[in-house]
Amino acid sequence: MSKTLHIVGGGMAGSEAAWQAANAGLDVVIHEMRPKVETFAHHTGKLAEMVCSNSFRSDDSEQNAVGLLHWEMRQADSLIMAAADKHRLPAGGALAVDREPFSQHVTDTLRALPNVTVVDEEITDLPGEGHWLFTTGPLTSPALGEAIARETGADRLAFFDAIAPIVYAESIDMDVVWAQSRYDKGETEEERKAYLNCPMTKDQYEAFIDALLAADKTEFHEGETAGYFDGCLPIEIMAERGRETLRHGPMKPVGLTNAHKPDEKAYAVVQLRRDNALGTLFNMVGFQTKMKYGAQTEVFKMIPGLENASFARLGGIHRNTFMNSPTLLDEQMRLRTRPNVRFAGQVTGVEGYVESAAMGLLAARFAIAELAGASLPPVPNTTAMGALVTHITGGAEAKTFQPMNVNFGLFPPVDLKGGRKNRPARYKAYTDRAKDDWRNWLTGSAVETA
Ligand SMILES: Cc1cc2nc3c(=O)[nH]c(=O)nc-3n(C[C@H](O)[C@H](O)[C@H](O)COP(=O)(O)OP(=O)(O)OC[C@H]3O[C@@H](n4cnc5c(N)ncnc54)[C@H](O)[C@@H]3O)c2cc1C
Numbered sequence: 001m002s003k004t005l006h007i008v009g010g011g012m013a014g015s016e017a018a019w020q021a022a023n024a025g026l027d028v029v030i031h032e033m034r035p036k037v038e039t040f041a042h043h044t045g046k047l048a049e050m051v052c053s054n055s056f057r058s059d060d061s062e063q064n065a066v067g068l069l070h071w072e073m074r075q076a077d078s079l080i081m082a083a084a085d086k087h088r089l090p091a092g093g094a095l096a097v098d099r100e101p102f103s104q105h106v107t108d109t110l111r112a113l114p115n116v117t118v119v120d121e122e123i124t125d126l127p128g129e130g131h132w133l134f135t136t137g138p139l140t141s142p143a144l145g146e147a148i149a150r151e152t153g154a155d156r157l158a159f160f161d162a163i164a165p166i167v168y169a170e171s172i173d174m175d176v177v178w179a180q181s182r183y184d185k186g187e188t189e190e191e192r193k194a195y196l197n198c199p200m201t202k203d204q205y206e207a208f209i210d211a212l213l214a215a216d217k218t219e220f221h222e223g224e225t226a227g228y229f230d231g232c233l234p235i236e237i238m239a240e241r242g243r244e245t246l247r248h249g250p251m252k253p254v255g256l257t258n259a260h261k262p263d264e265k266a267y268a269v270v271q272l273r274r275d276n277a278l279g280t281l282f283n284m285v286g287f288q289t290k291m292k293y294g295a296q297t298e299v300f301k302m303i304p305g306l307e308n309a310s311f312a313r314l315g316g317i318h319r320n321t322f323m324n325s326p327t328l329l330d331e332q333m334r335l336r337t338r339p340n341v342r343f344a345g346q347v348t349g350v351e352g353y354v355e356s357a358a359m360g361l362l363a364a365r366f367a368i369a370e371l372a373g374a375s376l377p378p379v380p381n382t383t384a385m386g387a388l389v390t391h392i393t394g395g396a397e398a399k400t401f402q403p404m405n406v407n408f409g410l411f412p413p414v415d416l417k418g419g420r421k422n423r424p425a426r427y428k429a430y431t432d433r434a435k436d437d438w439r440n441w442l443t444g445s446a447v448e449t450a
Contacts, residue, residue: 003027005367006132008123008144010034010047012080012353013135013345013360015106019079020364022113026371030110033122039139047118048080048106049099056084056095056354061435063427065406069358069384070095071431072438076365079109080357126151126341131371133363135345137356138320145321151337156324161351162232162288163402165300166281166312167272168409172196177272177305178259195273196282198305199258199266205247208268208302212239215295234290234317250286270303277395281312281409289315312407313351322349326398331378332366333359333393342367349392351403358406362389365445376445380437382430387411 005021007014010032022028035045042049058064061071073081083105089096110116124143126132136144149157179193186192200208217236238245247253251268258264272282289296296314301307323329325348328336333348335341344363345356362385369376379386381395387410396404404410414429416422 008134009136011137012357015048016080016357017360017364022116024368028116030118031123037122046103046107048103054099059095068431133342138346140321161320163316164284164287165315166283168310171310173305183255195271198270198303200268202267205268211299216292218290312409325349325392333363349403351405383434383438
């Protein structure tokens, strides 16, 4: 059996994967199209280029899910984390990175390894033989995008994300909100109660529309709206088209009866739909938006039942190629229809530098084990790594799948009394549990692949 791993795309995920695989003794070929073929966001031919902000976000491994992911990656000897730590800039509790020396460090380290070859070429097809890992990111080249769409079905590959905000279930006021599907549709009781409904009076609706129209928005870049706009209009654009448009669209109140006040007919209703199998996250149906983050939290807290909402992620619309991983990838990130091909990084529907690199790390470890004729134990979903990979390979709702940052809503709940007041203790319990489980998994998986 060939002991070569081909990695397509030398970004965050591909570089981390190459490091892990090379350290385990595999021959690694990185196929990177830059600088021959460019993207609109990358500016160099270096590996692991940071395309926009220079932040790896919070480095707090006790109270923050992305900080925990940093910790887990460091434990697994991550090159991306080592380079970030070496070229760290002062930024309070965040891990900010000096981008140029960071990507130079990753490039030099990988190119210096005798078992790593970097080939400057674009790959435009999914190979039928050999071991391949595709980490081509949000700006996957169009030719490769077409090949993926041919393999998976065009409706399984998106070219833009249209993210509606996602709310933590625990922060929704259930004394105001009630569970009901429109017209009580559904075969089972669970389906008939699949949505949470936030009712608005006429005054509340009018105030909400005023706030939406006045809110700060991010501008679209030239050409950004082509081809996707009509399917997922931002709510503020709908409001600009007419004050009643939302009431006839995502906020229509029909087919719903307020369980708390059965005699009162809501003037408008915001619906929330379960976003993960655990039931810890809910997305705001049809609420994709280009409002700035600060404006979103202010405006959405005007919605009855969401006054104290905490958001696992806010809304956005961006150029972003990603696949419907929950239906396409198995738990080891292999393409179900072509198991010699794995995917990792942002193209699998995680979001962010760290999450992408983390999934590259994990995919490489799956590939290393497979090439050694071993198999890894499942990654516990109590760890940040495991929570993310579980989400993209099956935990997320496939029909509404959109890119996701790591957050505690992806973890199985910890049993701690005290509700919101006790949040620091709860987050500490999440991260303590994760650290134990990740250490054990690393030890267990090292034994099995040896
Ligand atoms: C405009 C923009 C701004 C962003 N801003 C941020 C931000 O501020 N913070 C953040 O955390 N995330 C940001 N992201 C998301 C960011 O892209 C990811 O976080 C991260 O870079 C993804 O890592 P990756 O390895 O999956 O993809 P990338 O780092 O993009 O790496 C993919 C690599 O694959 C190569 N490639 C593509 N197609 C082919 C092909 N067919 N053959 C060979 N090589 C190919 C590309 O050249 C690239 O080097 C942004 C994305 C975009 C598009």
